[in-house]
Amino acid sequence: MKNNTMAILFAADAENHLNDLTIHRTTASLPFGGRYRLIDFALSNLVSANITKIGIITKNNYNSLMDHIRQGRDWDLNRKNGGISVYPPYVFNSSHDVYKGKIEALYTTRGFMLEASEEYVVIANTNIAFNIDFDEVEKFHIEKGADVTVLTYKVEDPIVRKVVVSADKNNRITDMRLAVDADKGAQLCTLNIYFIKKDLLISLVDTAYAYGYDDFERDILQKSLDSLYVMNYEVKDYVAVIDRIPSYFKHSMELLDPKVRESLFYKHSTILTKVKDSVPARYGVDSSVKNSIIADGCVIEGTVENSILFRSVKVGKGAVVRNSIVMEDGIIMENATLDYTITDKDVIIKDGRHLSGHESYPMVVVKGKVI
Amino acid sequence: MSINSKKKECLAMLLAGGQGTRLGVLTNEVAKPAVPFGAKYRIIDFPLSNCVNSGIDTIGVLTQYRPFELHQYIGNGQPWDLDRLNGGIYILPPFMRASSGEWYKGTANAIYQNIDFIDNYDPEYVVLLSGDHIYKMDYADMLREHKANRADCTIAVLEVPMEEASRFGILNLKGNTNQIVEFEEKPKNPKSNKASMGIYIFTWEVLRRYLIADEANPASENDFGKNIIPNMLNDKQRMFAYKFQGYWKDVGTISSLWEANMDILNNRESGLNLDDDKWKIYARNMAEPPHYVSPTGKVQHSLISEGTVVHGTVKDSVISHSVTIGKGAYVEGSIIMPGAVIEEGADVRYSIIGWGAKIGKNAMVGETLDQCRPGEWKISVIAPKYELTEGATVGANEMIG
Numbered sequence: 001m002k003n004n005t006m007a008i009l010f011a012a013d014a015e016n017h018l019n020d021l022t023i024h025r026t027t028a029s030l031p032f033g034g035r036y037r038l039i040d041f042a043l044s045n046l047v048s049a050n051i052t053k054i055g056i057i058t059k060n061n062y063n064s065l066m067d068h069i070r071q072g073r074d075w076d077l078n079r080k081n082g083g084i085s086v087y088p089p090y091v092f093n094s095s096h097d098v099y100k101g102k103i104e105a106l107y108t109t110r111g112f113m114l115e116a117s118e119e120y121v122v123i124a125n126t127n128i129a130f131n132i133d134f135d136e137v138e139k140f141h142i143e144k145g146a147d148v149t150v151l152t153y154k155v156e157d158p159i160v161r162k163v164v165v166s167a168d169k170n171n172r173i174t175d176m177r178l179a180v181d182a183d184k185g186a187q188l189c190t191l192n193i194y195f196i197k198k199d200l201l202i203s204l205v206d207t208a209y210a211y212g213y214d215d216f217e218r219d220i221l222q223k224s225l226d227s228l229y230v231m232n233y234e235v236k237d238y239v240a241v242i243d244r245i246p247s248y249f250k251h252s253m254e255l256l257d258p259k260v261r262e263s264l265f266y267k268h269s270t271i272l273t274k275v276k277d278s279v280p281a282r283y284g285v286d287s288s289v290k291n292s293i294i295a296d297g298c299v300i301e302g303t304v305e306n307s308i309l310f311r312s313v314k315v316g317k318g319a320v321v322r323n324s325i326v327m328e329d330g331i332i333m334e335n336a337t338l339d340y341t342i343t344d345k346d347v348i349i350k351d352g353r354h355l356s357g358h359e360s361y362p363m364v365v366v367k368g369k370v371i
Numbered sequence: 372m373s374i375n376s377k378k379k380e381c382l383a384m385l386l387a388g389g390q391g392t393r394l395g396v397l398t399n400e401v402a403k404p405a406v407p408f409g410a411k412y413r414i415i416d417f418p419l420s421n422c423v424n425s426g427i428d429t430i431g432v433l434t435q436y437r438p439f440e441l442h443q444y445i446g447n448g449q450p451w452d453l454d455r456l457n458g459g460i461y462i463l464p465p466f467m468r469a470s471s472g473e474w475y476k477g478t479a480n481a482i483y484q485n486i487d488f489i490d491n492y493d494p495e496y497v498v499l500l501s502g503d504h505i506y507k508m509d510y511a512d513m514l515r516e517h518k519a520n521r522a523d524c525t526i527a528v529l530e531v532p533m534e535e536a537s538r539f540g541i542l543n544l545k546g547n548t549n550q551i552v553e554f555e556e557k558p559k560n561p562k563s564n565k566a567s568m569g570i571y572i573f574t575w576e577v578l579r580r581y582l583i584a585d586e587a588n589p590a591s592e593n594d595f596g597k598n599i600i601p602n603m604l605n606d607k608q609r610m611f612a613y614k615f616q617g618y619w620k621d622v623g624t625i626s627s628l629w630e631a632n633m634d635i636l637n638n639r640e641s642g643l644n645l646d647d648d649k650w651k652i653y654a655r656n657m658a659e660p661p662h663y664v665s666p667t668g669k670v671q672h673s674l675i676s677e678g679t680v681v682h683g684t685v686k687d688s689v690i691s692h693s694v695t696i697g698k699g700a701y702v703e704g705s706i707i708m709p710g711a712v713i714e715e716g717a718d719v720r721y722s723i724i725g726w727g728a729k730i731g732k733n734a735m736v737g738e739t740l741d742q743c744r745p746g747e748w749k750i751s752v753i754a755p756k757y758e759l760t761e762g763a764t765v766g767a768n769e770m771i772g
Contacts, residue, residue: 034661035677073449256663258680265660275450275656279646280410280676280689282636289670295661296411296677297646309661 003050005138006082006118006198008109009042010102012059012089013125013192017244020364021344025064028056028126030242031327031345033255033264034295034308037068038242039126040273041264043075048269049134051122053082055112057105059089074274085112101214106205113198121201125192129240129251133268134195140233141195144171147228148221149195153239154186161243162189163217167232176222190217191235200228238263249342249362252308252325256291278311286317302332316351323359327367341365377457379492381514381572383427384485385418386478387502388435393624396754396772397725401440403623404502407708407726409635409645410676410691412654413444414622417507418500419451419460420652425510427498429458431488433481435474438464450655463488477593483582489575497578499571499595505631505643506568506619507650513572513613516549523577523608524600526551527570527615538746539566540596542612551610554600565612568619571595577608618643625770626748629723632689632706636674657692657709667698683713691726700730703739708755721748721767725755728772734759738767 011028021030028039039056046054054077058065065086071077072084087108089099099105106123113121120141122134132151141149150173152165158179165188166175179187204220213219221230238260240251254260265271278297283289287300294300297312302319309315310327316334324338327345332338336349340357344367349355353371357363365371391403398406404415415432422430430453434441441462447453448460463485465474475481482489482499489497496517498510508527517525528542536558542565543553555561581599585591591598603610618641622628634641645652659678664670668681675681678693683700690696690707697715705719708726713719717730722737730736730753737751751765754772765771 036660258663261660261663270658271660272658277651277653277656279652280674281662282646283670283673283675283685285672287671289664290668291664291666293661293663294675299646 003052004118005049005051005120005122005134005195006053006055006113006116007042007046007051007122007124008055008057008106008113009039009124009126010057010059010105011039011062011065011126013127018242018248019245020366021245021248021342022061024344024367025061026059026126027242029065029068030127030248031310032129032242032248032252034293034310036129036271036273037065038129039065039068040075040271041129041131042124042126043072043077044271045130045132045134045269046122047075047077047272049138051134052077052079053116053118055085055087055109056126057087057089057099057109059099062086062088068274070274075272087112102216103205103208103214103219106201106216107209110202110205113202116198119198121196121198123194123196123201127242128191128193129242129264130191130235130237131264131267131269131271132235132237137195137233141231144231145229146195146231147197147200148224148230149233150221150230151191151193151195151233151235152188153191153235153241155189156186158183158187158189162187164189165232171232173225173230173232176217176225188232188234191239191241194221195233237267240264245342245364246361249325249340249359253306253323255293255308256306276311284317287315302334307338310345319349324362344368347371377492379429379458379494381427381496381498381510382429382431382458382489382492382494383418383422383498383500383510384482384489385415385422385430385432385500385502386481387415387432387441388438388475388481389501389503390436391503391623394628395625395770396752396757397625397628397723398437399754400437402434402436402438402502405441405444406622406628407691408505408622408628409632410674410689411657412652414505415441415444415502416451416652416654417505418502419453420650421506421508421510422498422500423451423453423653424650425508427510428453428455429492430460431463431485432460432502433463433475433485435465435481438462444655446655451653458492461488477598478595479582479585479591479599480593482578483586483593486579486582489579494575497573497575499573501569503621503623504569504619505622505634506615507617507647507652508570508615508619510570510572513570513615516611516613517572517574520549520611521609522572522611523574524603524610525572525613526600526610527568528565528612529568529615529619530564531566533561533564535745536561536564536566540569541565542567544612549612549614551604551612554596554604556596565614567596568615569621570615572613577603624746625723625750625752626746629706629721629748629750630745633687633704636672636687636689659692662692665698668696683715697732705737714761722751722753722765724753725757725772727756728753729758731759731761731763733761734763734765736765740767 162179281298284301295311302315318335320337343365387404391398453460662679669684676692682698691709716733720737749768752770757772
């Protein structure tokens with residue numbers, strides 16, 4: 001059945017806080033869960049709900065994203081009608097200025113939205129690992145007669161940058177503001193995923209752009225709480241928002257919990273990603289692996305515990321990888337040890353080296369480094 | 372009126388219609404080429420990947436026996452890069468004509484019935500492959516030799532140990548040349564150790580004539596090995612052997628299927644290395660997350676693919692995607708096919724567990740084997756989707772389901 005919804009994804013957001021992991025890439029193409037990139041979750045959820053006209057607004061460093069997505073074939077998005085359109089970050093074709101905020105960014109896709117026949121738009125950040133049913137969101141939006149549906153989730157002791165939401169008993173949002181230190185316990189926060197009628201979005205963006213506004217939440221949503229029905233749709237399934245290295249580490253390690261994997265990989269949507277045709281993982285005679293996620297292409301001769309190994313990682317004899325994340329093509333040579341360490345793609349840890357971070361702040365080894 | 376059929380110098384025809392009766396319960400519901408292999412592949416991935424890696428982009432797959440799984444697996448050919456505007460992969464089942472229609476009577480008849488398909492591409496050469504061999508081979512190199520020899524037919528051969536030669540179709544060559552003078556099917560007293568690998572390149576114009584003549588002969592069995600090749604030899608056509616060096620195995624029996632899987636595991640000894648960026652073996656991807664080994668899991672000397680969860684002990688085994696191995700379960704020397712469940716406390720040794728099968732709690736399947744002769748392993752087999760009850764026992768070499 002043809003879906004009446006299109007989507008616009010932001011490839012970059014909060015990336016300044018991921019430091020070493022986003023030097024070479026946008027947040028959207030941050031590797032997660034052993035074989036995925038973060039954008040896989042948004043794309044897979046959309047495709048699963050038959051939302052197949054998807055615009056992606058890039059910011060900087062989008063080569064890795066383009067390389068990952070190609071023509072969208074791995075998500076079944078190589079279509080004659082719809083599919084993926086990638087928008088460079090320039091406000092106008094003639095300008096050299098990269099957009100400042102979401103309002104300008106959305107303004108760059110004005111033509112894309114106007115041309116589309118779809119009635120609704122999903123706008124979403126791509127730093128979220130989740131598995132939800134967008135059909136349910138659409139149903140909620142229509143049943144409630146909402147102008148804007150804001151997807152929210154519960155956050156324990158939210159950090160200052162989170163946007164905290166208050167809603168009345170009918171789920172109408174009555175207040176939105178940045179979290180403050182006093183916000184303790186579980187607070188409802190925006191997921192930065194919105195469901196909105198396309199024509200309304202265009203007119204809100206046009207107006208805000210004319211005033212020179214740039215912040216979608218502050219300058220559009222917050223100011224519309226009285227005049228529009230802005231509704232709260234709380235996502236109760238597992239959600240991982242990746243905005244800092246500790247949250248990246250924490251949410252990665254949560255995948256070792258079978259309940260989290262069940263929710264994230266099997267609940268509503270099949271999570272699709274770029275297919276690399278790696279061989280099955282190979283365990284050596286002396287390997288010892290406990291409580292770990294191991295992707296295809298890995299060759300393990302040593303010890304791996306409480307860790308995540310991405311595709312084609314090699315762990316040499318006598319090497320010990322504990323509480324760590326080793327991204328694609330990493331090589332941990334003989335007798336090297338890693339503890340609370342994240343190594344980016346193509347990192348080599350030579351014989352006998354010892355690296356250790358701390359649970360609250362894991363050590364990060366930048367892409368391609370040899371230690 | 373031909374659609375997207377520009378001339379191709381060379382195309383491949385893949386015989387995938389055989390039942391594979393010697394694989395027993397594994398081919399009850401699927402054709403042999405669709406049988407899972409090596410944790411994430413199907414047997415047919417090998418000839419298909421070889422074609423693509425050799426630059427052959429037009430492939431006809433001849434199906435007949437239980438074709439649905441195979442058709443679905445191949446789909447539009449995208450996993451092998453065979454979704455092409457010009458050429459690509461075509462499933463060729465038997466079909467009706469205006470006045471008649473029949474099943475494929477034999478391998479030669481299967482190609483004969485598809486002469487129109489081949490003619491559509493007006494090829495100079497046709498590569499003939501079967502869907503039950505595990506190997507990596509550059510057909511382009513074989514074609515170069517075929518052309519250099521101005522051959523009518525080139526047959527790939529493998530030098531096997533002389534004492535095993537009587538198990539194969541053996542080609543006898545003229546002096547020190549590669550020219551074939553005689554073909555003997557499983558000879559009692561082999562004169563050479565050059566075994567046919569069942570991989571042929573024909574000059575199409577010549578093969579076409581022989582196919583038509585063969586079809587006109589009511590006494591013929593319409594088989595390449597029994598009719599076409601002997602006829603061409605009798606007529607002194609230019610026939611050459613192409614000496615292949617490397618890993619090759621016919622996986623037509625339970626024992627050889629098990630062996631070939633173990634050969635990937637023991638890649639250094641066997642020479643079957645699949646982790647080769649220059650010669651990838653492509654397969655349809657199942658979109659599963661990476662596999663997980665739990666705190667109680669123990670894995671040694673094994674292959675494991677995506678979506679699998681290991682709570683028990685795994686040793687010397689090939690574990691496919693989407694498998695569950697329960698707490699306290701023990702798996703040794705076995706092939707666990709996709710989606711199988713080995714429940715808590717079950718003990719599986721030297722066995723092949725079919726896809727989707729379930730081995731109940733504390734069941735015992737197979738036995739640890741002493742060293743056996745190649746091809747004579749006493750492997751236990753549990754049929755695909757079979758549910759073995761809790762506590763049941765299955766002996767060595769038994770086939771259940």
